[in-house]
Amino acid sequence: xxxxxxxxxxxISQTGQNVSLCGWIQRNREMGGLTFIDLRDRYGITQLVFNxxxxxxxxxxxxxxxxxxxxxxxxxxxERSNKNPKIPTGDIEILxxxxxxxxxxxxxxxxxxxxxxxxxxxxxxxxxxxxxRDENKRNMLLRHRxxxxxxxxxxxxxxxxxxxxxxxxxxxxxxxxxxVPSRMNEGEFYALPQSPQTxxxxxxxxxxxxxxxxxxxxxxxDLRADRQPExxxxxxxxxxxxxxxxxxxxxxxxxxxxxxxxDVDVADFPQLPYEEALKLYGSDKPDIRFGMTFIELNTxxxxxxxxxxxxxxxxxxxxxxxxxxxxxxxxxxxxDFVRKPQVGATGLVYIKYNPDGSIKSSVDKFYSPEDMxxxxxxxxxxxxxxxxxxxxxPDQIRSSMSDLRLEMGKRLNLMTSGEFKPLWIVDFxxxxxxxxxxxxxxxxxxxTSPKEEDIPILESDPVSVRANAYDLVINGVEIGGGSVxxxxxxxxxxxFKVLGFSDEEATAQFGFLMNAFEYGAPPHGGIAFxxxxxxxxxxxxxxxxxxxxxxxxxxxxxxxxxxxxxxSNEKLNELGIETTR
RNA sequence: GGUCUGGUAGUUCAGUUGGUUAGAAUGCCGGCCUGUCACGCCGGAGGUCGCGAGUUCGAGUCUCGUCCAGACCGCCA
Numbered sequence: 001x002x003x004x005x006x007x008x009x010x011x012i013s014q015t016g017q018n019v020s021l022c023g024w025i026q027r028n029r030e031m032g033g034l035t036f037i038d039l040r041d042r043y044g045i046t047q048l049v050f051n052x053x054x055x056x057x058x059x060x061x062x063x064x065x066x067x068x069x070x071x072x073x074x075x076x077x078x079e080r081s082n083k084n085p086k087i088p089t090g091d092i093e094i095l096x097x098x099x100x101x102x103x104x105x106x107x108x109x110x111x112x113x114x115x116x117x118x119x120x121x122x123x124x125x126x127x128x129x130x131x132x133r134d135e136n137k138r139n140m141l142l143r144h145r146x147x148x149x150x151x152x153x154x155x156x157x158x159x160x161x162x163x164x165x166x167x168x169x170x171x172x173x174x175x176x177x178x179x180v181p182s183r184m185n186e187g188e189f190y191a192l193p194q195s196p197q198t199x200x201x202x203x204x205x206x207x208x209x210x211x212x213x214x215x216x217x218x219x220x221x222d223l224r225a226d227r228q229p230e231x232x233x234x235x236x237x238x239x240x241x242x243x244x245x246x247x248x249x250x251x252x253x254x255x256x257x258x259x260x261x262x263d264v265d266v267a268d269f270p271q272l273p274y275e276e277a278l279k280l281y282g283s284d285k286p287d288i289r290f291g292m293t294f295i296e297l298n299t300x301x302x303x304x305x306x307x308x309x310x311x312x313x314x315x316x317x318x319x320x321x322x323x324x325x326x327x328x329x330x331x332x333x334x335x336d337f338v339r340k341p342q343v344g345a346t347g348l349v350y351i352k353y354n355p356d357g358s359i360k361s362s363v364d365k366f367y368s369p370e371d372m373x374x375x376x377x378x379x380x381x382x383x384x385x386x387x388x389x390x391x392x393x394p395d396q397i398r399s400s401m402s403d404l405r406l407e408m409g410k411r412l413n414l415m416t417s418g419e420f421k422p423l424w425i426v427d428f429x430x431x432x433x434x435x436x437x438x439x440x441x442x443x444x445x446x447x448t449s450p451k452e453e454d455i456p457i458l459e460s461d462p463v464s465v466r467a468n469a470y471d472l473v474i475n476g477v478e479i480g481g482g483s484v485x486x487x488x489x490x491x492x493x494x495x496f497k498v499l500g501f502s503d504e505e506a507t508a509q510f511g512f513l514m515n516a517f518e519y520g521a522p523p524h525g526g527i528a529f530x531x532x533x534x535x536x537x538x539x540x541x542x543x544x545x546x547x548x549x550x551x552x553x554x555x556x557x558x559x560x561x562x563x564x565x566x567x568s569n570e571k572l573n574e575l576g577i578e579t580t581r
Numbered sequence: 582g583g584u585c586u587g588g589u590a591g592u593u594c595a596g597u598u599g600g601u602u603a604g605a606a607u608g609c610c611g612g613c614c615u616g617u618c619a620c621g622c623c624g625g626a627g628g629u630c631g632c633g634a635g636u637u638c639g640a641g642u643c644u645c646g647u648c649c650a651g652a653c654c655g656c657c658a
Binding site (some may be wrong): 027036066122341 | 582584585588591592593606608609613614615616617618619620621631647650651652653654656657658
């Protein structure tokens with residue numbers, strides 16, 4: 001070993017020891033006869049001292065070191081006369097006796113510091129330099145610790161980690177697949193898994209009754225701050241369980257992670273049916289760190305001559321406590337907010353309950369003070385509160401109101417960082433109608449079991465069928481989701497039929513699974529968590545990219561290695577592929 | 582596929598109504614400095630204003646196109 005210690009571990013108790021350290025030059029401070037150097041490695045920073053009077057040539061060598069040079073030094077640990085309380089090694093320094101340059105470095109294009117001067121684009125191009133920064137090191141370490149604790153917990157519950165293949169086959173449902181041409185089977189393609197879904201079900205058939213995998217998944221869809229083309233799931237499946245068993249098991253996982261990683265005790269995992277979530281929050285991933293739940297006002301506000309409301313399928317409001325004194329300008333800003341194309345409302349109605357008890361609204365023309373008071377009472381509003389109301393198509397307006405609720409939560413500082421409020425959303429619909437393809441799509445995936453009591457209406461009223469499906473939501477982030485699966489060939493065939501597959505198509509796509517179900521498939525179910533999102537949530541980050549060592553940009557490009565890239569004609573020929581552009 | 586924002590020194594940014602030699606901070610280079618730790622002080626170098634057209638006597642600034650980056654909508658079982 002070139003080193004006896006790391007740059008983060010020496011303390012005053014080691015004074016007098018001869019040590020050797022290796023690391024990168026963080027900074028060079030020349031004081032005439034004295035030169036200080038901060039030496040950095042993964043573990044921390046240790047100060048080196050060179051003295052012109054004691055060793056002029058060594059001190060001269062030290063002064064020639066540039067930022068990010070890699071060096072190995074030998075010397076003696078000494079107590080500092082001026083200690084630095086800001087760093088763990090701040091009580092000591094190394095009186096250097098020997099200096100070896102292991103490698104030089106070009107001047108890096110941005111500073112390797114907590115508050116770097118480098119922008120996003122540049123740091124992504126030089127990701128290996130960016131990863132030297134403390135912030136990124138912390139994020140990578142957090143990710144590592146969480147992965148270890150996931151394995152610890154699941155191992156302790158008898159889950160075993162089994163790898164499943166990446167080169168699989170394209171399936172008709174769900175996201176677009178990434179495809180890989182097969183050289184040995186010209187004209188045919190593998191697909192990369194969107195998740196190991198069918199394989200984990202086959203493992204249940206095989207009798208491996210508790211499986212998990214921390215596994216990469218691939219989806220060829222447009223990206224966002226919380227989406228990458230390849231992302232990591234904690235993929236889990238269990239046999240001989242019902243929905244409550246699954247939820248209990250993975251509440252245990254969440255509790256374990258909260259405790260071991262953040263030292264936070266989270267006891268409560270309320271369950272909210274999907275339909276309730278939409279009614280109360282307008283969203284299937286509500287942030288329940290604050291209330292401000294929706295109140296529907298159809299009966300109170302319709303029929304008073306206000307066209308927008310009278311024609312609306314839904315009139316819904318929220319109460320912003322203490323906002324009764326909002327100025328015209330602030331209210332206009334909220335109106336502009338809801339009218340943004342992404343939010344999509346046409347206008348905003350407000351009722352100000354003034355601190356003096358008087359009432360002022362944007363629709364005084366249509367409603368008497370008594371009408372208004374009734375609405376205020378419905379919200380149990382107090383003087384000083386503000387009611388915000390949207391009206392229109394129910395789906396659209398719930399979505400807009402959800403955006404407005406979150407915006408008000410932000411403005412009123414109701415989303416406390418460091419507070420975690422998980423909940424389960426349960427009873428998702430099994431199917432949804434897709435306008436584009438004019439057929440039903442599985443909301444979760446086509447192997448999700450319907451609620452037993454809803455099976456009779458599977459063919460007569462498909463959209464009303466509820467599924468044994470659930471999502472774990474924490475602070476408005478969808479952390480994971482799963483379902484109890486179908487383990488019966490007949491029911492699976494029936495569902496494929498509702499989804500519009502012919503028997504031939506179903507056999508071609510999923511015959512292997514249906515065959516397996518004929519050989520003693522146990523009842524089973526599972527869940528998959530978005531590991532990148534979970535780490536980002538725990539790390540209080542904005543973007544999952546900051547918690548992935550080598551992420552891709554919003555066009556799916558890796559700007560460091562410059563991928564994707566064109567293939568040579570030789571390679572294309574070998575694969576039997578012609579490109580059209 | 583669409584909407585919005587941005588692109589000026591190595592880097593992060595400023596740049597007025599279109600008008601003389603495009604600025605600041607930081608980094609870099611040189612000099613001074615024996616207790617610094619975001620060291621300090623003095624000096625210096627550093628620019629295809631993303632790219633291409635257009636308008637104009639004159640474009641970093643206005644128009645159009647294009648490329649790149651970011652956020653969002655569609656999309657993401």
